[in-house]
Amino acid sequence: MKIATWNINSVRLRKEQILSFLKKEKIDLICLQETKVTNEEFPLKYFNKEGFIYSYIRGEKSYNGVAILSKIPIKKKIFYNFCGLNDARHIQVVLDNSIIIHNFYVPAGGDIPDINKNPKFKHKVKFLKEMIDFLKVTKKKSKILLGDFNIAPMQNDVWSHKQLLNVVSHTKLEVDYFNELLDKAGVIDITREFFNLEERIYTWWSYRNRNWAKSDRGRRLDHILISESLKGFIQEVKLYKSLRGEKNPSDHIPVSIALNV
DNA sequence: ATGGCGCGGTCACCGCGA
Numbered sequence: 001m002k003i004a005t006w007n008i009n010s011v012r013l014r015k016e017q018i019l020s021f022l023k024k025e026k027i028d029l030i031c032l033q034e035t036k037v038t039n040e041e042f043p044l045k046y047f048n049k050e051g052f053i054y055s056y057i058r059g060e061k062s063y064n065g066v067a068i069l070s071k072i073p074i075k076k077k078i079f080y081n082f083c084g085l086n087d088a089r090h091i092q093v094v095l096d097n098s099i100i101i102h103n104f105y106v107p108a109g110g111d112i113p114d115i116n117k118n119p120k121f122k123h124k125v126k127f128l129k130e131m132i133d134f135l136k137v138t139k140k141k142s143k144i145l146l147g148d149f150n151i152a153p154m155q156n157d158v159w160s161h162k163q164l165l166n167v168v169s170h171t172k173l174e175v176d177y178f179n180e181l182l183d184k185a186g187v188i189d190i191t192r193e194f195f196n197l198e199e200r201i202y203t204w205w206s207y208r209n210r211n212w213a214k215s216d217r218g219r220r221l222d223h224i225l226i227s228e229s230l231k232g233f234i235q236e237v238k239l240y241k242s243l244r245g246e247k248n249p250s251d252h253i254p255v256s257i258a259l260n261v
Numbered sequence: 262a263t264g265g266c267g268c269g270g271t272c273a274c275c276g277c278g279a
Contacts, residue, residue: 010268062269108279208265
């Protein structure tokens with residue numbers, strides 16, 4: 001079973017790229033973020049006719065939006081609201097084998113890393129706190145958390161640890177919350193387990209840098225976190241950097257895991 | 262060292278991303 005996550009930055013604009021990726025990499029289930037579309041306007045039939053007959057979509061106009069497209073049956077569909085907002089940042093499904101899959105789009109947090117000066121950062125921090133409280137009660141359950149966490153937790157998850165210490169996504173406050181989440185939710189950062197700690201790995205490169213590949217100033221913001229109990233079933237973890245170089249790309253690339261279950 | 266782009270909406274500009 002192969003599961004992927006991808007912040008797609010508009011599903012309508014990039015449905016062909018998504019399908020091509022799903023086919024080429026033989027993905028069974030994908031979690032999308034920033035679909036930027038209402039459920040009514042979501043191109044669901046486009047994926048249904050290609051075998052992704054199971055789905056759970058939750059979108060809104062213009063902003064945010066998450067979706068799960070699957071070839072594998074989905075037993076249960078649930079969503080949760082954080083910070084009292086109905087803003088389509090989380091959905092959850094349960095598979096027939098009882099594995100729980102969460103798809104998250106954590107708030108970006110704006111520019112200034114100060115909760116007293118920047119309401120967007122305050123929102124992000126509150127979201128993370130509520131996420132921890134929400135997940136800690138399921139610590140013992142077999143689960144996979146995927147999505148755009150908007151946090152680059154380790155030194156080699158950014159192009160320059162020193163220069164990004166005070167940049168939203170890599171501040172100590174955010175990294176501490178990320179690690180608390182791993183601990184309290186009972187999950188591990190499986191991508192890092194499959195790559196050397198010394199290796200710089202990214203899932204996002206800014207649109208603003210035309211020469212993104214050459215300057216390579218990326219960040220690892222997209223994650224797949226799995227229960228300890230599932231670790232033995234993981235056969236591979238893949239990052240698809242080449243997709244950032246496609247025509248009209250998303251600024252994020254997909255990440256996938258292959259599970260032997 | 263800095264600035265750099267791309268999305269959706271209802272517009273030819275803005276809010277937002279990170």
